[in-house]
Amino acid sequence: MKNKLTQLLCIILTVATLAACKKTIGLNPLPANKITEFKVAVSDQNLFAAIDETDKTITLYLPYYYELDVIEPVIKLSDGAKLSEAILPVEVSDTKKTYTVIGTDQTTSTYKLIIKQNQEAPLVLTELSTATSTANIAIGGADIALQGNFNVSDIKKIKAYLVDPNNKEYEFLASPSFGAPGVTASMIGTTKTYTYGKLMAPQILEPGACKIRVKVQALTAEMKFPVNVVYGRPGINYGPVTAKQGGTFKILTSTTVFNDFKEFYIMINGQKTLLPIVSFTRTEAIIRIPDTVPPGLYTPTAAFGTWPLLTLNWDVTVTAK
Template identity: 50%
Template sequence: MSPKFLHTLSVLLLLAGISSCKKTVEPPAQPNSKIIEYKVPVADGEISGVIDEGDKTITVYVPFYYQLDVIDPKIKLADGASLKEKIVPVDVLDEKTIYTVTGADKSTSTYRLIIKLQQLGPLVIEEISTATTTTKWGIGFYNVRLRGNFNTNDATKVKAFLVGSDNKEYALVNSPNGAPGIQTTMGATDKIYALFYLQVPQTIEPGIYKLKVKIQSLTAVAKYPIEVFYDTPQINYVGAEARAGESFNVITTGPVFYNFKEFSITVNGQKVSLPIESYTRTKATIRIPDNVPAGVYNPTATFEGWAPIFQYWTLTVKAK
C-alpha cells in the first residue's frame, strides 16, 4: 500500500472513532405548567382566547353585540397540571386576573388575562348645554334624560357622572319615578338612544360640573358644563298622622330641603306654626303643638328664598 493511501485510511478511521463517541443531545424538556385552552361560552358558540406562551398572556376579544358584563371561562390544562385559582366569572373590565399553573413536573407558570372589548366607537353624547347657555339641574332633580350613540338597549350598561373641578365623579342615580330605560329613534343617518329616569344625587354640592358617560370601555365627556344648584324644595306627596304634642316626619326623594324655615297649618282661619325640630336635605321632623285641635289639615311649607308651598296631601291630627 502506498503511504498516501495509508494516511487517508487512518484519517477516516480516526473520524469514525470520534463520531462513534458522540452522544445524542436531546432538547431540554419543556415545562408542562401550561394552559392549553381558554374558551368563553356565548350565545352562538364559544370565543377562544389567544394564549401567548412568550409573554404568558391570554387575550380574549369580546364583540360588543354579545352584551357581556362578565365572561365565564372554561380552561383546559396540560396533562397532570393544576390551577391555583378557582375558575370564576370575570368582569369584562377587569385588568387584574391571573392564573397560576403548577405542572406535573413541579414547574409553575403565571398567565395574565387581557380582555379586549370590541365596541363601536367613539362614544358620542348629545350636549346638554351650549357655548352660550349653561343648563341648570337642581340637586335631586329626577328627570334627567341623556342622548347618544349608546348602541345598547340595556340601561344598566350606561353609567353617567357629574365630574367636579376636583375630578371627583358623582354618579347619576335611579329616579324615584322608576328604573332607567332606553328609547331609540332613527336620526338622519344613525340610530339615537335616549336614556331616561336618571336623578342628580341628593348629596352633591352646588357648582359647575362636567357630564361624563361610560359604556364599558368607552367614555365620552360633554364639551359644555352643567350648573348644579338648590332648586325649589319638594315634599313627597304622602299623608301624615299624629296626635297633638307628637312629632312626625316628612321626606323628599326629589329636590332637597334647604333653608327650611316654617311648616304651618290653618286652624279656624288662623295660621298655626308647627315647630321644625330638625331637618336634613331629605328628612324633617315636625312637632304638633299640644293645643292643636283634632282635624284634617293641608299644611304649607316655607323655605327661605321661595314662595310658601301649599301641600295637597293631608295632615291628620288626633286628640291628645
C-alpha cells in the same frame, strides 16, 4: 508507503464520522405547565384568547354587542397538567385574574388574564348645555336623561356622573319618583341614539358648575359644556301623619332637597295657622303642632324661598293630648 498511510487515515476518519452520526442528539422537552387553549362560549360561537408564552398573558377580545358581564372560560392544559384553582366565572372588569398551571414535573407557570372589550369608539354624548346657554340640574332633581352612542341596552354597563371642580364624581342615582332607570334606542335623523333616563342627581351635591361624565364599559367621555347644579323647588314625600296637640312629626324628601324652608302651615276657619319648623336638613324636617290647634283633619302648605307655595295632597290629623 506514504499513499497507503494517507488512505488509512481517511478510512479511520470516515468510520469515526459514521459512528458519530449514529448518536441521538437530545431535544429540550416541551414545557409541561402550559395553557394550550382558552375559549369562551357566546351566543353564536366560541371566542378564543391569544396566549403569549413570552410574557405569560392570555388576551381575550370581547365584542361589545355580546354585552357580557361575566365570562365562563374553558381552559386546556399540557398533558397531565392541572390548575392550582378551580375554573370559575370571571367578571369582565377583573384586571387581576391569573391562572397558575402545575406540570407533571411539578414546575409551575402563571398567566395573567387580560380582557379587552371591543367597542365602537369614540363615545359621543349629546350636550345638555351650549356655548351660550348653560343647563340647570337641581340637587335631588329626578327624571334626568342623558343621550349618546352607548351601543348597549344593559344599564349595568353604563355609569353616569356629575363631576365637581375637584374632579370628584357623584354618580347619578335611580329616581324614586319615576321608577328604575332604563336605556332606550331611537333614530334621531340618521343616527341611532341611546337614551339613559329616569336618573336623579344626588342630594349631597353642592351648588356650582359640574361636568357630566359617562362611562360605558371600557369607554369614557365628558360633555364639552358644564351644567349648573342648583337648588330646585323642594318636594315633600307623600306621607299623611297623625300627631297630638303639642307634639311633633317628621316630613321627608327623597328628591329635590329642602332649602330656605320658610313656613309650614294649615288653615283653621279660614285663618292661616303656622306649624313651627323645629329643625330641618336637606332631606327631613321636624314640625310641631301648637297646643291651640283643635283636633281635626288639615291639609298643609309649605313655603320655600321664592318658589310657589307647595300645597300637599295629604292630610295632617291632629288629636287631643
